[in-house]
Amino acid sequence: GKDGYQHFMEKELHEHPLVIGQTLQRMIDPATRQVVLPELPCNLAEVPRAVMTACGSAFYAAMVGRFWLESVARLPVDIDIASELRYRDPPLTKGSLGLLISQSGETADTLAALRTLRQNSAHILSVLNVEHSTMARESDAVLGTAAGPEISVASTKAFTAQLTVLACLTIAVARSRGMLDAAGEEELVTALLDLPSRAADALAQADAIRSMARIIADASNVLYLGRGSMFPVAMEGALKLKEISYIHAEAYAAGEMKHGPISLIDNTVPIVASAPFTPLFDKTLSNLQEAKARGGRLLVFTDTKGAERVSAIAEQMVVLPHVHDFTAPVVQTIPVQMLAYEVAVLRGTDVDQPRNLAKSVTVE
Numbered sequence: 001g002k003d004g005y006q007h008f009m010e011k012e013l014h015e016h017p018l019v020i021g022q023t024l025q026r027m028i029d030p031a032t033r034q035v036v037l038p039e040l041p042c043n044l045a046e047v048p049r050a051v052m053t054a055c056g057s058a059f060y061a062a063m064v065g066r067f068w069l070e071s072v073a074r075l076p077v078d079i080d081i082a083s084e085l086r087y088r089d090p091p092l093t094k095g096s097l098g099l100l101i102s103q104s105g106e107t108a109d110t111l112a113a114l115r116t117l118r119q120n121s122a123h124i125l126s127v128l129n130v131e132h133s134t135m136a137r138e139s140d141a142v143l144g145t146a147a148g149p150e151i152s153v154a155s156t157k158a159f160t161a162q163l164t165v166l167a168c169l170t171i172a173v174a175r176s177r178g179m180l181d182a183a184g185e186e187e188l189v190t191a192l193l194d195l196p197s198r199a200a201d202a203l204a205q206a207d208a209i210r211s212m213a214r215i216i217a218d219a220s221n222v223l224y225l226g227r228g229s230m231f232p233v234a235m236e237g238a239l240k241l242k243e244i245s246y247i248h249a250e251a252y253a254a255g256e257m258k259h260g261p262i263s264l265i266d267n268t269v270p271i272v273a274s275a276p277f278t279p280l281f282d283k284t285l286s287n288l289q290e291a292k293a294r295g296g297r298l299l300v301f302t303d304t305k306g307a308e309r310v311s312a313i314a315e316q317m318v319v320l321p322h323v324h325d326f327t328a329p330v331v332q333t334i335p336v337q338m339l340a341y342e343v344a345v346l347r348g349t350d351v352d353q354p355r356n357l358a359k360s361v362t363v364e
């Protein structure tokens with residue numbers, strides 16, 4: 001049941017802290033505070049590159065994973081949505097790691113992409129929530145997301161669990177490639193172990209998020225912005241808003257705004273920015289100032305450090321505790337999902353069963 005919540009989506013949003021904690025428990029040895037993965041199909045130190053693929057929200061998790069694998073583990077990563085990858089026939093580097101991400105393990109396009117990668121003799125590692133799925137059977141190894149059953153069609157907790165697994169995988173890859181010493185690993189693991197509490201802090205922002213939702217609920221178009229690891233967070237926010245509130249939303253890498261979408265900006269198109277204080281904060285801030293100068297209404301998800309700088313131009317802010325750059329995308333995902341939920345509730349849509357959508361897309 002819904003445990004007293006109004007919708008499964010609301011219940012599942014509240015499971016973020018628990019699910020992140022459960023997923024970490026599977027992958028971090030509490031005694032050594034080191035990431036310990038199950039047996040993998042290949043030697044991580046020898047993999048020349050990874051090919052990541054998925055659909056929908058899982059694809060945005062893959063984008064965050066690419067950001068981490070490249071920047072922390074220095075592993076070259078190709079990434080594509082599964083429905084494109086399966087027909088592109090890309091030349092694969094021998095011994096590549098195929099990295100598939102799926103909640104259901106049954107998504108037709110992701111499964112077809114898995115088979116395409118297999119035919120090109122990639123090692124197949126899947127990040128799956130349903131561990132007895134078709135994709136699980138066809139993979140060389142599975143990293144499980146301990147998210148439990150997800151009933152709401154719009155994915156919430158499975159997404160943050162995917163990020164948690166990809167963060168742990170990144171640490172393991174970085175260590176085996178000699179990119180992370182013991183102190184570096186300890187720093188990142190400490191940041192990960194802090195996540196359940198920080199996720200709870202995000203949930204505690206429900207009032208501020210509801211107040212943002214009132215502005216969004218009256219809009220016909222919304223622009224989501226983010227840079228670096230926050231770009232996929234912006235995409236996740238925009239997808240979730242489209243899916244359950246039926247409001248058109250588009251996510252842009254903040255630096256790309258001036259190459260086109262800036263012409264859309266006026267006071268009828270709210271701008272939702274994911275802008276915690278990471279090394280890219282100043283770059284995002286300057287894009288937000290440009291938007292503000294053109295009459296844009298800025299609704300900003302930030303952290304305590306970013307709030308000091310962005311408060312002068314933001315119409316509304318949701319301020320989360322400042323966390324390590326590495327884990328910021330996990331924490332910042334939660335409020336953008338909550339925003340979509342609150343808007344859908346205000347608009348009175350069928351939150352858990354949005355029109356035209358199915359939980360598992362098993363046909364092409």
Ligand code: F6R
Pocket residue numbers: 055056057058059101102103104105106107110153154155156239240243359360361
């Ligand atoms: C978004 C959503 C979909 C799924 C996508 C992939 O809220 O639910 O975009 O993420 O259909 O599904 P899985 O992860 O089962 O492969």
